[in-house]
Amino acid sequence: MKLAIISLKGESSSKIADEASNFFSEVERLDLRKIEVHSTSKGLEVLYDGNPIKKYDCIYVRGSHKYSLLQRTLTEALGKESYMPLRPSSFTIGHDKFLTLVELEKNKVPIPATYLAATVNSAKKILSKIDFPIIMKLSTGTQGKGVMFADSVQSANSILDTLEVFKQPYIIEEYIETNTTDIRVIVAGDEVVGAMKRKATPDEMRANIHMGGKGTNYIPAPDIEQIALKASKAIGADICAVDILEGLKPMVIEVNLSPGLGGITKATGKNIAKSIAKVLYDKTKLFKSSKTSQDYNNVLKDINKNEEIVTNLEVKAGKIRLPEIITRASGLRSDEEVSISVSKGKLIIKKM
Ligand SMILES: Nc1ncnc2c1ncn2[C@@H]1O[C@H](COP(=O)(O)OP(=O)(O)O)[C@@H](O)[C@H]1O
Ligand SMILES: [Mg+2]
Incomplete structure (x- = not known):
């Protein structure tokens, strides 16, 4: 079976490709930036480096929010023929923090109260009604960049004015007290394959490793595991990282579609890349066998309808x-x- 990993060619994608070569007979690493999607009267067509993309049994698409449209449409074009661990819509939902929370809430996954406003004035009205401190977020921020903390209405107002200058949406979130920690859970297939607790440095409230946070192995309780698995299903991502704040009760703050594996591998001592590669292989096998029986049933239906087969x-x-x-x-x-x-x-x- 053939696998293609389409990514920005980062270290984590390479690590997964290396591990996957122990399962798949062929593994190719494609550069997401060389993909084109054509929508013409011939239908959707995907090109790689100017030529029609080859056929693969499994295609794992990674990469940042900047490419969400490309990722979504390429998955729409190829997802029927190849097993792709992320559904088309997951790219637009998962790369946007507010859309993610809306989808999670719809699927009964607990989230912090979060508000979206169209203008500074309506954002200020929201601020006058909620308790401080609060968090404000850029919808496409990652690695902690784009998460802002305000402990008073004065500092929140000044942040709102800055957001207006940079034409950013106003996302205001309830602050969850966790002693500046969060939990990152890696979901692959129908399982949690690793989790870590991250603790922010003393001068930070963001626990991200990129912000200096320290990760340690964490064994999630069954309720946290269930929440992470439910979040992955809600977003339509068989492989993802779910960030959870454990306040009075656990709440999901975001789902990462293309998680870095360095921090979690170090914290857990587990080969997370191998677990992901194995899930890619197992799910592809399942996809291929269900596709064969689906084709079979379709032919059967045709025969019964037409009483003829060529x-x-x-x-x-x-x-x-x-x-x-x-x-x-x-x-x-x-x-x-x-x-x-x-x-x-x-x-x-x-x-x-
Ligand atoms: N509602 C919140 N209450 C308290 N801390 C938060 C909240 N939201 C985010 N944080 C802190 O900020 C960090 C980054 O937030 P997150 O939403 O995961 O964005 P990013 O994509 O930048 O990682 C979290 O890991 C957590 O430490
Ligand atoms: Mg995060």
Whole structure:
């Protein structure tokens, strides 16, 4: 089976590709920036480096929010023929923090109260009604950049004015007290394959490793595992990282579609890349077998509708072998008595 990893060619993608070569017969690393999606009267077409993309059994698409449209449409074009661990819509939802929370809430995954406002004035009205401190976020921020903390209405107002200058949406979130920690859970397939607790440095409230946070291995309680698995299903991402704040109760703050593996591998001591590669392989096998039976059922339906199938005959040592699908559609068994009428170019087998 063939795998393609389409990414920005970062270290984590390379690590997964290395591990995947122990499972798949071929592994190719494609650069997301060389992908084109054409939508013409011929339908959706995906090109790589100017040529139609090759066929793969599995395609794992990674990369940042900047490419969410490309990721979504390329998955729409190729997701029927290849197993792709992320559904098309997950790229637009997962790369936007507010859309993510809306989708999670719809699927009964607990989240902090979060507000979206269109203008500074309506954002200021929201601020007058909620308790401080609060968090404000850029919808596409990552690695802690784009998360702002305000402990008073004065500092919140000044942040709002800055957001206006940079034409950013106003996302205001309830502050969850966790002693500046968060939990990162890696979901692959239907399982949690690793988790770490991150603690921010003393001069920070963001626990991200990129902000200096320190990660330690964490064994999630069953309720945290369930929340992470539910979040991955809600977003439509078989492989993802779920960030959870454990306040009075656990709440999900974001789902990462393309998680870095350095920090979690170090904190857990586990080979997370290998677990992801194995899930890619197992799910591809499952996808291929369900696709074969789906094709089979479709042909069966066609035969039953038209009572006709166009195929080649296999004649071996003078005997005609009919494909299994014909035997199935006819419902004939070997102990049944049949009449066979035959003439040149015609053969009719009928149950007596
Ligand atoms: N509502 C919140 N209350 C308290 N801390 C938060 C909240 N939201 C985010 N944080 C802190 O900021 C960090 C980054 O937030 P997150 O939403 O995961 O964005 P990013 O994509 O930048 O990682 C979190 O890991 C957490 O430490
Ligand atoms: Mg995060």
